[in-house]
Amino acid sequence: xxxxxxxxxxxxxxxxxxxxxxxxxxxxxxxxxxxxxxxxxxxxxxxxxxxxxxxxxxxxxxxxxxxxxxxxxxxxxxxxxxxxxxxxxxxxxxxxxxxxxxxxxxxxxxx
Amino acid sequence: xxxxxxxxxxxxxxxxxxxxxxxxxxxxxxxxxxxxxxxxxxxxxxxxxxxxxxxxxxxxxxxxxxxxxxxxxxxxxxxxxxxxxxxxxxxxxxxxxxxxxxxxxxxxxxx
Numbered sequence: 001x002x003x004x005x006x007x008x009x010x011x012x013x014x015x016x017x018x019x020x021x022x023x024x025x026x027x028x029x030x031x032x033x034x035x036x037x038x039x040x041x042x043x044x045x046x047x048x049x050x051x052x053x054x055x056x057x058x059x060x061x062x063x064x065x066x067x068x069x070x071x072x073x074x075x076x077x078x079x080x081x082x083x084x085x086x087x088x089x090x091x092x093x094x095x096x097x098x099x100x101x102x103x104x105x106x107x108x109x110x111x
Numbered sequence: 112x113x114x115x116x117x118x119x120x121x122x123x124x125x126x127x128x129x130x131x132x133x134x135x136x137x138x139x140x141x142x143x144x145x146x147x148x149x150x151x152x153x154x155x156x157x158x159x160x161x162x163x164x165x166x167x168x169x170x171x172x173x174x175x176x177x178x179x180x181x182x183x184x185x186x187x188x189x190x191x192x193x194x195x196x197x198x199x200x201x202x203x204x205x206x207x208x209x210x211x212x213x214x215x216x217x218x219x220x221x222x
Contacts, residue, residue, distance in 0.1 A: 050161035094216040098209035105205040
């Protein structure tokens with residue numbers, strides 16, 4: 001794990017997305033800015049992201065609570081990024097907000 | 112999307128895993144059998160999975176409710192697969208069960 005997860009309950013935002021084939025002007029800079037701003041938000045815990053061979057991205061963002069997610073969704077710079085994403089950069093996306101009720105893990109002990 | 116998602120609430124199982132560097136004997140066959148058996152379980156809706164460049168896999172399994180997840184976790188063949196996974200195949204995994212409270216999407220209209 002790249003970050004320590006708290007005991008449940010906590011929240012996740014699951015983002016399943018694909019970028020547009022066309023004009024990605026400005027996307028990389030905005031993506032970087034949102035990542036930078038996103039980690040500074042109250043309640044932000046961390047993220048996991050993988051891009052498939054087909055270019056589709058699956059991202060899970062971790063938050064302390066639902067209020068932290070709502071606040072970030074309404075952040076003025078993030079609202080502008082969302083507007084541009086729909087206007088120009090994304091082919092499609094599907095976003096789910098979920099409350100983690102249970103969690104458990106396993107790590108192999110060396111040797 | 113590879114499958115139609117229902118209106119919330121529904122459930123997800125988020126699996127963040129890495130396979131062992133060593134002995135993967137029997138893993139592929141068991142993985143295939145579990146996929147085959149998994150889609151037949153009551154309440155199973157679908158899955159999304161991506162493997163990162165580092166080999167770590169991020170999977171989201173979708174279910175109608177929490178009971179469906181518990182039943183699959185306790186399925187005899189699945190219990191044996193989980194036992195072998197810990198004994199031989201996985202370097203580590205972290206599993207979260209979460210209730211989807213909100214969901215929304217965007218799809219670009221052609222042209």
